[in-house]
Amino acid sequence: MIGFTFGFGSILILLVAVLIASSVRIFREYERGVVFMLGRFWKVKGPGLVLIIPVVQQAVRMDLRTVVFDVPTQDVITRDNVSVKVNAVVYFRVVDPEKAVIQVARYFEATSQLSQTTLRAVLGKHDLDQLLSEREQLNTDIQKVLDAQTDAWGIKVSIVEIKHVDINETMIRAIARQAEAERERRAKVIHAEGELQASRQLLEAAQTLARQPQAMQLRYLQTLTTIAADKNSTIVFPLPIDLVSAVMERFNKPSA
Numbered sequence: 066m067i068g069f070t071f072g073f074g075s076i077l078i079l080l081v082a083v084l085i086a087s088s089v090r091i092f093r094e095y096e097r098g099v100v101f102m103l104g105r106f107w108k109v110k111g112p113g114l115v116l117i118i119p120v121v122q123q124a125v126r127m128d129l130r131t132v133v134f135d136v137p138t139q140d141v142i143t144r145d146n147v148s149v150k151v152n153a154v155v156y157f158r159v160v161d162p163e164k165a166v167i168q169v170a171r172y173f174e175a176t177s178q179l180s181q182t183t184l185r186a187v188l189g190k191h192d193l194d195q196l197l198s199e200r201e202q203l204n205t206d207i208q209k210v211l212d213a214q215t216d217a218w219g220i221k222v223s224i225v226e227i228k229h230v231d232i233n234e235t236m237i238r239a240i241a242r243q244a245e246a247e248r249e250r251r252a253k254v255i256h257a258e259g260e261l262q263a264s265r266q267l268l269e270a271a272q273t274l275a276r277q278p279q280a281m282q283l284r285y286l287q288t289l290t291t292i293a294a295d296k297n298s299t300i301v302f303p304l305p306i307d308l309v310s311a312v313m314e315r316f317n318k319p320s321a
Contacts, residue, residue, distance in 0.1 A: 090115040090124055097162045098124040109162050127162040131223065132173065136180050138231075147193045150231040155180045155211070161219030169218045176211075176220055183210050193232075200227050 092098050092111030100107045100115075101123045110124070117124050138152040157176055159165045165172045187207045188196060196203065208225040215222055 084119055087119050088117050090117055090126075092126070095128060095130045097127050097129060099127060099162050099166045100124050106163060106167060125166050127159055127165060129159050129162070131156055131158040134173075134177055134180065136177075136184055138229075139181055139185050141185050141188045143188065143193045143196060144190060145192045148233070149193065149196065150229075151184065151188060151196075151227060152229055153180075153184055153207070153225060153227045155222060156224040157211075157215065157220050157222045159219055160221045164217065164219030172218055172220055175218065176215055176222075179214060180211060180225075183207055183214070186210075196230060203227060 090098055090111075091114055094112045097109050097111045098115055098117075100110055100117065103121060107122070115124070134155045134157065136153045136155060138150050141149050141151050143149065155176070159172065169175045184207060187210060188203065191199075191203065204225050204227060207227075208222055211222040211225065
């Protein structure tokens with residue numbers, strides 16, 4: 066009788082220990098427990114020590130740390146009908162454990178699939194030039210679209226970064242030819258603008274010299290000085306009519 070009592074007491078103590086052990090949950094600082102009471106949501110508990118009533122309550126452990134997801138390479142057709150391969154990386158985390166458990170079955174898989182479709186949809190609205198030169202703006206656009214759609218799941222998408230944009234060799238050569246043509250166009254425009262500015266300056270100089278005959282003579286003498294500096298050249302130049310007329314008048318003037 067004593068042995069039976071001792072055995073029953075041991076079993077009872079063992080059952081109590083098992084119940085206590087099954088009712089104790091320890092959640093780390095970055096974890097939360099979504100507790101259900103008889104199948105209905107009760108509250109979010111943690112971090113630290115949390116007691117759960119066995120059978121009556123169930124707890125789902127949620128990790129609140131930022132998750133880094135590498136979006137697989139996607140085939141994207143840009144707005145100007147260029148086929149490119151793009152992959153990206155997405156940073157997101159759970160901000161509302163209740164929604165992440167109740168509103169979506171597998172939040173990680175759902176966010177992954179949504180990231181792939183959003184990447185193709187957003188980039189498909191832009192030209193190839195924008196895809197290559199406005200990457201920061203495209204990152205922001207994708208992040209805003211994803212964050213708006215995952216808000217109902219209690220997910221916060223904080224960062225989206227486009228990693229690689231792969232273009233086939235034919236398109237690379239076409240881009241190189243386009244860039245070369247653009248450089249030639251700019252060079253011609255700059256040269257034409259320089260010619261226009263020079264012609265305007267020459268016109269202004271000609272108008273100034275026409276209004277001031279003395280300035281014309283000074284300019285003529287300055288030109289002669291410049292030419293005379295080259296001793297190895299023989300230069301024939303005409304004398305100004307005004308200068309010759311002045312000299313002839315002085316010689317022809319009768320003496321008093």
